[in-house]
Amino acid sequence: MAMxxxxxxxxxxxxxxxxxxxxxxxxxxxxxxxxxxxxxxxQTCPDDSIFQHTFRTLQEHHFIRQGFSNDFAHWCLSACNExxxxxxxxxxxxxxxxxxxxxxxRMVGIVDEFLQQHPQSGTKPAHEPFYFCASSIVVLPTQxxxxxxxxxxxxxxxxxxxxxxHHFIEARLRLHRMSNDFSNxxxxxxxxxxxxxxxxxxxIYTNTMEGVRHQIAxxxxxxxx
Amino acid sequence: xxxxxxxxxIADSTTGSHSEAQAAENTGGIVSPESVxxxxxxxxxxxxxxxxxxxxxxxxxxxxxxxxxIGEAQxxxxxxxxxxxxxxxxxxxxxxxxxxxxxxMLNQLxxxxxxxxxxxxxxxxxxxxxxxxxxxxxxxxxxGSDYNLTQHARDIFLMHNEQNRNRLEFSEDFIVIHDPQPAxxxxxxxxxxxxxIWRCHIDLSSPNPDxxxxxxxFIEQYDAAIFSSQSFARQLPIPQYLFYPCIDPLSExxxxxxxxxxxxxxxxxxxxxxRPIVTQVSRFDRAKDPVGVVQAFKQARKYVDAQLVLAxxxxxxxxxxxxVLKEVKEAVGDDKDIIILDLPPWCALEINALQRASTIxxxxxxxxxxxLTVTEALWKGKPTIAGAVGGIPNQIIxxxxxxxxxxxxxxxxxxxxxxxxxxxxxxxxxxxxxxxxENFLMSTNVRRWLLLLRILLAGGAK
Numbered sequence: 279m280a281m282x283x284x285x286x287x288x289x290x291x292x293x294x295x296x297x298x299x300x301x302x303x304x305x306x307x308x309x310x311x312x313x314x315x316x317x318x319x320x321q322t323c324p325d326d327s328i329f330q331h332t333f334r335t336l337q338e339h340h341f342i343r344q345g346f347s348n349d350f351a352h353w354c355l356s357a358c359n360e361x362x363x364x365x366x367x368x369x370x371x372x373x374x375x376x377x378x379x380x381x382x383x384r385m386v387g388i389v390d391e392f393l394q395q396h397p398q399s400g401t402k403p404a405h406e407p408f409y410f411c412a413s414s415i416v417v418l419p420t421q422x423x424x425x426x427x428x429x430x431x432x433x434x435x436x437x438x439x440x441x442x443x444h445h446f447i448e449a450r451l452r453l454h455r456m457s458n459d460f461s462n463x464x465x466x467x468x469x470x471x472x473x474x475x476x477x478x479x480x481x482i483y484t485n486t487m488e489g490v491r492h493q494i495a496x497x498x499x500x501x502x503x
Numbered sequence: 504x505x506x507x508x509x510x511x512x513i514a515d516s517t518t519g520s521h522s523e524a525q526a527a528e529n530t531g532g533i534v535s536p537e538s539v540x541x542x543x544x545x546x547x548x549x550x551x552x553x554x555x556x557x558x559x560x561x562x563x564x565x566x567x568x569x570x571x572x573i574g575e576a577q578x579x580x581x582x583x584x585x586x587x588x589x590x591x592x593x594x595x596x597x598x599x600x601x602x603x604x605x606x607x608m609l610n611q612l613x614x615x616x617x618x619x620x621x622x623x624x625x626x627x628x629x630x631x632x633x634x635x636x637x638x639x640x641x642x643x644x645x646x647g648s649d650y651n652l653t654q655h656a657r658d659i660f661l662m663h664n665e666q667n668r669n670r671l672e673f674s675e676d677f678i679v680i681h682d683p684q685p686a687x688x689x690x691x692x693x694x695x696x697x698x699x700i701w702r703c704h705i706d707l708s709s710p711n712p713d714x715x716x717x718x719x720x721f722i723e724q725y726d727a728a729i730f731s732s733q734s735f736a737r738q739l740p741i742p743q744y745l746f747y748p749c750i751d752p753l754s755e756x757x758x759x760x761x762x763x764x765x766x767x768x769x770x771x772x773x774x775x776x777x778r779p780i781v782t783q784v785s786r787f788d789r790a791k792d793p794v795g796v797v798q799a800f801k802q803a804r805k806y807v808d809a810q811l812v813l814a815x816x817x818x819x820x821x822x823x824x825x826x827v828l829k830e831v832k833e834a835v836g837d838d839k840d841i842i843i844l845d846l847p848p849w850c851a852l853e854i855n856a857l858q859r860a861s862t863i864x865x866x867x868x869x870x871x872x873x874x875l876t877v878t879e880a881l882w883k884g885k886p887t888i889a890g891a892v893g894g895i896p897n898q899i900i901x902x903x904x905x906x907x908x909x910x911x912x913x914x915x916x917x918x919x920x921x922x923x924x925x926x927x928x929x930x931x932x933x934x935x936x937x938x939x940x941e942n943f944l945m946s947t948n949v950r951r952w953l954l955l956l957r958i959l960l961a962g963g964a965k
Binding site for chain 2: 298300301302303304305307338339340341342345346352356405406407409411414416418419420421436437438440441
């Protein structure tokens with residue numbers, strides 16, 4: 279983490295408004311009883327189903343440090359006993375995508391390739407179906423709107439993990455760029471380019487969301503010190 | 504049978520004592536004080552008072568009571584969510600004011616919504632024995648039992664729903680009808696912005712087609728339906744939402760308790776805390792496979808030292824429960840490390856203590872609703888082994904928040920593994936606790952209700 283040559287910290291022009299998002303699960307109309315049906319449904323399900331089973335499920339399982347990536351991978355392993363496909367799906371990092379269509383194409387592509395290589399696996403019945411769900415999301419303000427770096431770290435330490443997920447993981451779908459709200463603000467408002475980059479590199483798949491919170495706060499505090 | 508190794512007492516549900524006939528049936532680790540000669544039996548210990556008489560009802564929790572559990576930010580989020588609902592009113596309608604999971608849930612939910620300034624009313628439908636016999640049959644049929652739906656049963660159902668429609672007022676902004684019994688109250692719907700929600704607490708995955716065919720036209724008139732698991736839902740033309748059942752972390756069953764009380768309960772029941780304790784808490788019901796638990800425990804104990812506690816109820820007031828208990832006793836034989844407790848329903852605090860004393864908790868169900876005993880175990884941070892049925896896979900992610908099993912052999916293996924890998928077991932317990940905190944607490948349910956009301960208010964349904 280090389281932040282020694284970081285630009286001087288400047289007073290932010292705009293506060294960082296910590297928001298949070300709360301979601302309600304809707305049960306979808308589609309389900310898959312084997313890998314082939316998963317492949318079909320992945321192509322036709324609503325965008326918010328893809329979002330739910332990839333981005334959103336990370337929030338619901340924010341406490342798991344390793345071994346959980348997305349619902350599709352988990353189902354392929356636990357219900358279909360297809361570890362190869364599960365590994366391939368699990369290797370997809372949602373943060374490489376700034377829109378759901380790209381993520382959907384990637385998932386469909388992985389299952390498509392697997393079915394071509396293992397056609398006999400396509401119709402093997404799963405132990406239990408995969409039920410496609412979706413989220414209805416409500417974004418809420420919090421009481422934290424800091425306009426200083428110490429205030430920012432204080433807010434970071436006090437907001438809920440839903441807020442961290444909202445700003446750090448889901449943000450790229452809003453920003454349509456490979457970044458997050460924290461890095462964006464630190465870079466644009468405070469001039470902390472390297473800190474912003476360090477934050478963007480945090481691995482969400484080997485950390486709990488609480489761990490992500492601590493790492494972001496540590497990076498900013500190092501800069502302050 | 505050595506006196507110092509007698510580990511258990513079994514309490515009669517009403518008196519705490521045993522008849523000679525019952526005593527004669529006892530085998531193995533079940534110790535009936537009257538059945539064993541004085542010189543060969545452990546000195547009977549008085550049972551905790553709460554086992555003998557129901558405790559007074561606990562006061563309803565307040566929102567601020569949850570701050571230490573879910574954090575200030577989450578309580579603030581509830582208040583933010585409720586802000587746009589001020590001035591709106593909601594009516595809950597179900598079929599019973601006391602007893603049963605729905606009434607218990609409403610007793611906790613209604614005061615919390617009121618505290619958030621969402622005006623919440625709760626009405627209970629009335630009906631004669633004929634009505635409740637029909638609705639009980641509907642309840643079982645909707646969960647897959649055979650049933651011959653007659654015109655007479657339809658008429659009784661509709662007549663009592665009509666009487667309740669005339670008796671009750673439906674002037675609130677949101678009307679929430681719980682379960683099938685009052686489902687036909689949707690006929691009271693007026694042409695207004697009023698939203699009607701059907702909250703289904705039962706498993707509709709394989710309903711009797713006649714009964715479901717009769718009820719479905721009513722359900723389709725609602726603005727939204729709520730189910731407890733994805734797998735419990737039906738294909739419907741209205742939006743369907745997922746509300747997991749939940750536990751209250753402040754209830755007697757789940758609140759933090761002093762370790763001295765845990766020790767006291769173990770002492771009373773003859774449980775040795777210096778040795779591993781494997782526990783299943785469930786009524787004596789074949790769906791919970793208590794005999795399978797005994798078999799799995801006996802297999803596992805060839806490799807590891809442990810005691811098994813089967814804490815349940817229902818054997819005294821249910822003929823099938825008594826039969827299952829007898830089967831369990833036979834499976835136990837003369838095994839002194841298996842302790843059977845037939846507890847009355849008000850022993851929430853004792854159950855809490857038994858769960859907290861446990862090294863591992865098992866719920867080896869072969870059929871299950873959502874499985875709230877699993878939720879309770881996970882909340883207490885206990886490594887949990889459970890059958891992969893009903894709503895249990897929503898709670899247990901295999902090898903991440905617990906262990907899912909499909910057989911006696913699988914259960915036996917997981918008992919062995921978790922008892923000999925305490926670090927892994929502790930990690931499962933910790934993850935399980937967080938999973939419950941995120942998804943299965945009463946506060947989460949309050950959040951879901953507020954979200955749903957806001958979404959419906961914004962025209963999110965239909």
